[in-house]
Structures are given as C-alpha cells and as structure tokens.
Amino acid sequence: MSDFLTPAEYHRIAAGLKLPQHAFIDGEFRPALSGRTFATTNPATGAPLTEIAACSAEDVDLAVAAARTAFEDGRWSRIHPRERKETLLRLAHLMETHARELAVLESIDSGKTIFDCETVDVPETIHVLKWHAELIDKIYDQVAPASDSHIALVVREPVGVVGLVLPWNFPLLMMAWKIGPALASGCSVVMKPAGETTLTALRVAELAVQAGLPAGVLNIVTGSGAEVGEPLGKHPDVDMVSFTGSTATGRRFLNYSSASNLKEVVLELGGKNPCVVLDDAEDLDTVAAHVVNGAFWNMGENCSAASRLIVQRGIKDRLLERVKAEAANWLVGDPLDPAVRVGALVSKAHFQKVSAYLEAARAETVLMGGKIVSEGFVEPTIVDTRRDSTLAVEEIFGPILSVITVDSFEEAIAVANDTDYGLAASIFSAHGKQAIRGARMLRAGTVTVNSFGEGDISTPFGGYKQSGFGGRDNSIHAHDQYTQLKTIWIDLS
Numbered sequence: 001m002s003d004f005l006t007p008a009e010y011h012r013i014a015a016g017l018k019l020p021q022h023a024f025i026d027g028e029f030r031p032a033l034s035g036r037t038f039a040t041t042n043p044a045t046g047a048p049l050t051e052i053a054a055c056s057a058e059d060v061d062l063a064v065a066a067a068r069t070a071f072e073d074g075r076w077s078r079i080h081p082r083e084r085k086e087t088l089l090r091l092a093h094l095m096e097t098h099a100r101e102l103a104v105l106e107s108i109d110s111g112k113t114i115f116d117c118e119t120v121d122v123p124e125t126i127h128v129l130k131w132h133a134e135l136i137d138k139i140y141d142q143v144a145p146a147s148d149s150h151i152a153l154v155v156r157e158p159v160g161v162v163g164l165v166l167p168w169n170f171p172l173l174m175m176a177w178k179i180g181p182a183l184a185s186g187c188s189v190v191m192k193p194a195g196e197t198t199l200t201a202l203r204v205a206e207l208a209v210q211a212g213l214p215a216g217v218l219n220i221v222t223g224s225g226a227e228v229g230e231p232l233g234k235h236p237d238v239d240m241v242s243f244t245g246s247t248a249t250g251r252r253f254l255n256y257s258s259a260s261n262l263k264e265v266v267l268e269l270g271g272k273n274p275c276v277v278l279d280d281a282e283d284l285d286t287v288a289a290h291v292v293n294g295a296f297w298n299m300g301e302n303c304s305a306a307s308r309l310i311v312q313r314g315i316k317d318r319l320l321e322r323v324k325a326e327a328a329n330w331l332v333g334d335p336l337d338p339a340v341r342v343g344a345l346v347s348k349a350h351f352q353k354v355s356a357y358l359e360a361a362r363a364e365t366v367l368m369g370g371k372i373v374s375e376g377f378v379e380p381t382i383v384d385t386r387r388d389s390t391l392a393v394e395e396i397f398g399p400i401l402s403v404i405t406v407d408s409f410e411e412a413i414a415v416a417n418d419t420d421y422g423l424a425a426s427i428f429s430a431h432g433k434q435a436i437r438g439a440r441m442l443r444a445g446t447v448t449v450n451s452f453g454e455g456d457i458s459t460p461f462g463g464y465k466q467s468g469f470g471g472r473d474n475s476i477h478a479h480d481q482y483t484q485l486k487t488i489w490i491d492l493s
C-alpha cells in the first residue's frame with residue numbers, strides 16, 4: 001500500500017483534473033456538428049463532471065471518412081511495422097508518465113476503486129498496448145506448399161477501417177484490448193466509448209497526438225448507442241466492427257452488418273460464469289479468496305464474473321463460512337479510498353437494475369449482505385438459490401453471488417453448462433484428473449483450474465455460445481480480427 005496516496009490526496013488530484021469534452025476526429029478535438037452535449041457524472045457522488053460532445057451520424061460520417069483517407073494513403077497502414085511499434089510504445093510510455101492521473105480519471109468517471117485502477121486497469125492497459133506493439137514487427141506471413149514453378153504466399157493485410165464499440169466496465173482496458181491489435185495491424189479506427197465512461201479514452205487520444213500517431217488513424221466519436229453506435233454499425237465504409245457489451249446489443253451489430261455491407265463482426269458478450277467447487281477441494285481459505293474475487297471484483301461489473309458458485313454438498317458449509325469471512329473484508333465505499341474494494345455502480349440506471357435483483361433476492365435465502373449501502377453502492381451479497389432462479393440465470397453485473405448446491409461431479413458440470421452463456425468458468429478440485437476432465441467438459445472460452453481469472457494478454461479471451469461471436473480478444477489471435485488473409489500466387493515458369 002505504500003505507493004498509494006491518502007483519500008484526501010486522491011480527491012485533490014481529482015479536483016484539479018482538466019476534463020476532456022470534445023470528440024476526436026481527424027486529429028482534432030471538436031464539438032459535435034450539432035453542437036449538442038451530454039452530461040457525465042461521478043457515479044460515486046452523483047455530481048456532474050463535465051459536458052461531452054453528443055455526436056450523431058454526421059460526426060460518424062466525418063470520422064469514417066478521415067479513417068478511410070488515412071488508411072488508403074498509407075500514412076499508418078503501409079509504414080514499416082517497426083514504426084507503428086515505436087509510436088505505440090511512445091503512447092504506452094506517455095501513459096506510464098500519466099498513470100496516476102489516468103487512474104483517478106478512470107475512478108471518478110466509472111465508480112471503479114482507485115485500488116483497482118492503480119493496480120490493474122492502468123498498468124494492464126499499458127502492458128496490453130506494449131504487448132501488441134512489440135509483437136507487430138516479429139510475426140511472419142506464410143509460404144504455402146507449391147511446385148517449383150510457383151510461389152504461393154499467404155499474407156495478412158489490415159482489414160481497413162474498423163469500428164470499435166466499448167463497454168463501461170473496463171473503459172481503458174477494453175480500449176487497449178481493441179486499439180492495441182487494431183492499430184498495430186495497421187487498421188484505422190473509429191472508436192465509440194460507452195456514454196457512461198468517455199473521459200479516459202479522450203485523454204488517451206491527447207497522449208496519442210503527443211506520441212505522434214498520424215491524424216485520422218484513431219478517431220473517437222462520443223455519444224449514445226443509438227446515435228453513434230448504430231450509424232457506426234451500419235456504415236457502408238466500415239470494414240469490421242469489434243464490440244464488447246451486452247448480448248442484446250451484440251445481436252444488433254449482426255443485424256447492422258447484414259443490413260449494410262456485410263462488415264465483419266466480432267462480439268465479446270455477457271456471461272453467467274460458473275465457479276465449481278468439488279468436495280475434494282483443498283486449502284479452502286485460498287478457494288474462498290478466489291470465489292470472492294471472482295464474484296465481487298469490479299463490483300461484479302465484469303463479463304467474466306464468477307457469479308454462480310456451484311458447490312458440492314459435502315464441502316458447502318465449510319466453504320461458505322470462509323467465503324463470508326473473506327467477503328467481510330471487502331470494504332464498500334468511496335472509490336478514491338485505496339482501502340475500498342467495492343466502489344460505486346457505474347450509473348443510476350445500473351444501480352436501479354442491481355437494486356431490483358437485491359429485491360428479488362429477498363424471496364431466496366440471503367446468506368450475506370443484501371442491502372443498499374447508499375445511492376450507487378450495494379453490499380456484496382451471497383444468496384442460496386435454486387439453479388433456475390432469476391438470480392442464478394440472468395447476468396446481473398453487480399456484486400451478487402448465487403450459490404447452487406449439487407451432489408456430484410456430473411451434476412456440477414451439467415448445472416455449470418446449463419446456461420445460454422459460455423464465457424468463463426473455474427473448477428476447484430485437488431484431484432488432478434477430475435479437475436482437468438471438468439475443465440475439458442465446461443463449455444466456456446476460458447476455464448481456470450484451482451483459481452479464478454481471465455488468463456492474460458498472451459492467451460485468447462472470448463466466449464462460447466451466446467457469450468461471443470466471430471473471434472477472440474487478446475493474444476496473437478486478436479490480430480485475426482483486424483487482418484485478412486490474401487493469397488498471392490507467383491508464376492515462375
């Protein structure tokens with residue numbers, strides 16, 4: 001903790017921040033063409049932070065045109081990958097220099113805790129950008145088998161102008177997950193941050209200018225889903241869209257694509273992720289720490305949150321005792337206090353949604369929590385539920401853990417897989433073969449064994465079933481989204 005400041009010091013930094021307001025199009029910060037703005041507030045206090053450009057289809061057109069020009073003239077798409085690497089590394093280094101400011105901005109804009117912003121969101125964002133930058137001048141294309149009279153090349157080319165539509169739960173990190181591989185690959189970007197959390201993206205754009213990113217290569221169009229997301233999804237000159245957010249909105253992007261130019265679509269969607277704990281799990285204090293982290297980290301506002309604890313009857317009581325003890329350490333309160341682990345839910349609307357689930361929990365057995373702390377803040381809550389209860393089926397995106405009791409390994413796996421989602425899962429067992437067998441049987445894009453997590457930048461992240469579509473974020477596979485394969489046959493005869 002020695003690197004953390006006091007809450008008062010963080011509040012002083014927050015009060016002194018200059019907040020961005022304008023969209024970023026063709027290398028310039030500009031108001032919406034309509035002149036309209038929308039208010040953004042600090043979800044922890046309800047206080048207005050600033051007014052931001054409320055863009056619409058005409059601003060999207062401008063941004064796409066700028067991105068297209070930049071892509072076609074090759075100012076970024078056709079320079080040596082090493083030059084792209086160096087520019088992105090300069091951006092990452094500038095972000096390091098401004099890490100604390102970015103962490104505070106992220107916290108006041110989203111309600112996330114300063115603890116997480118300082119230890120995860122900002123450093124991981126920088127790491128992800130560096131990882132993709134470092135990769136791009138080290139990967140090779142392929143030469144296919146052919147007779148002596150031909151050479152057959154399989155080359156990757158940047159897909160073109162890409163639309164990136166972001167969620168509000170990890171504003172900086174999701175930006176990095178998408179702009180990292182998109183920019184490294186040579187694409188031009190039109191990005192739409194979530195309306196709730198726009199500020200850090202615009203600050204990164206300011207740093208990108210300083211880093212020397214050419215105009216038009218990164219454009220940030222601010223505003224609502226209906227007025228910016230939809231025109232971007234339907235735009236005939238956007239070659240591909242990568243989206244992270246709800247399954248319902250993800251579906252719309254498939255419709256937008258089919259109704260426009262059949263642009264490629266990659267969707268990273270919701271989850272109702274199981275955490276399976278079998279009777280033979282060992283070191284229950286550690287298991288409990290993973291369970292709590294999985295369920296309550298980032299206020300449960302996490303697509304891979306382990307929101308269903310599927311526990312075998314023989315170990316249930318011993319485990320829950322420890323889970324409750326561990327969760328009791330998760331202090332709820334001022335996100336700018338580094339001792340706090342559960343900050344504010346992202347918006348009033350989302351707070352109301354989560355509060356409605358707390359209300360529904362009253363019809364079940366609440367084992368812990370269950371109450372609103374104050375406007376925007378809810379207690380980490382543990383509920384003993386039926387496997388088919390609303391709480392155990394729907395993605396809540398709040399700090400509510402549903403506990404489901406099972407009697408066997410087979411039943412645990414069946415319950416875990418009994419969901420429309422398939423993003424992440426975890427399994428705890430001291431019996432190696434059983435744990436690995438379970439990991440293979442769980443239908444999810446990421447499965448962790450005897451731990452909770454998402455892997456890291458080196459491994460692909462994305463969902464089975466209705467949790468994902470069309471590709472993966474992270475790892476070298478993320479570059480598949482932003483490149484397309486071209487075959488070149490050369491006749492030597």
Ligand SMILES: NC(=O)C1=CN([C@@H]2O[C@H](COP(=O)(O)OP(=O)(O)OC[C@H]3O[C@@H](n4cnc5c(N)ncnc54)[C@H](O)[C@@H]3O)[C@@H](O)[C@H]2O)C=CC1
Nearest residue numbers: 166167193194224225229230245246249269270303395397
């Ligand atoms: N998979 C994930 O990481 C996320 C899941 N969610 C889930 O979605 C629920 C609702 O949250 P929302 O903010 O409403 O998520 P959302 O999926 O509607 O929003 C994500 C992004 O899509 C944009 N968008 C919204 N409507 C659009 C439309 N009609 N056309 C194009 N773009 C559109 C939003 O402005 C935002 O940038 C949450 O309670 C949570 O359960 C929300 C955010 C992230």
Ligand code: BAL
Nearest residue numbers: 169170244302303304
């Ligand atoms: N956990 C990172 C991806 C997401 O929540 O959307």
